[in-house]
């Protein structure tokens with residue numbers, strides 16, 4: 221009996237040491253953001269973890285479906301709102317397709333949080349310019365809500381967000397809230413509108429150029445598809461932003477999430493281990509070739 225208990229305890233200790241063993245989480249709610257993007261709300265099955273789990277805006281997690289695989293996703297909810305956690309899932313492969321087939325109550329694996337985070341200490345007291353495209357709003361909204369929940373620590377805030385079409389705009393409920401907030405300068409654009417669209421048309425980089433936020437005492441945070449990031453950096457430079465005033469997050473080809481597999485290297489950096497949050501100064505040398 222005692223030997224069995226010891227063996228069981230050894231197994232538990234081995235499990236605790238194995239960084240690949242996930243915690244189990246339960247899906248609470250699903251929001252279909254666009255035809256290919258859904259947000260999953262979840263909580264931990266272990267009540268203690270629900271109390272203890274913390275993360276910082278910008279960090280990511282590995283979500284797994286047994287028998288299918290695992291993939292990395294940024295945590296898209298704010299650390300300031302800890303009653304549940306959220307990830308935005310863009311359906312692009314086997315794991316994400318399986319995550320899109322889940323219903324409320326489903327049980328999935330969770331590893332994390334991993335990676336570094338947005339530098340809120342550097343952003344304090346500054347004017348903030350958030351520039352997002354498509355599903356890139358997922359990590360950005362974690363940061364935006366974190367900032368808005370501590371609004372008095374920051375000066376002017378501009379949010380410039382776009383997608384290919386009105387149907388591709390994610391987190392519309394957040395966009396509505398931010399547009400209604402008179403303390404924010406929120407600009408929404410789509411590459412091409414439809415018959416119902418009354419808003420702005422054009423690329424995010426063009427909306428940024430037209431808004432022309434001052435670079436003085438400012439930090440810009442840019443998240444979006446590579447093509448948007450590549451077109452946005454030059455506009456920020458024209459507006460006077462220095463490379464260390466521009467922050468971005470890269471989610472490139474990550475697999476293990478913990479610096480073991482080598483899949484996510486960009487230049488001399490590992491996105492999972494050294495990022496995913498980088499300043500433009502850190503990645504400027506190889507952004508056009510590798511991302």
Ligand code: FES
Nearest residue numbers: 475477481482492
């Ligand atoms: S994801 Fe494996 S090394 Fe970065």
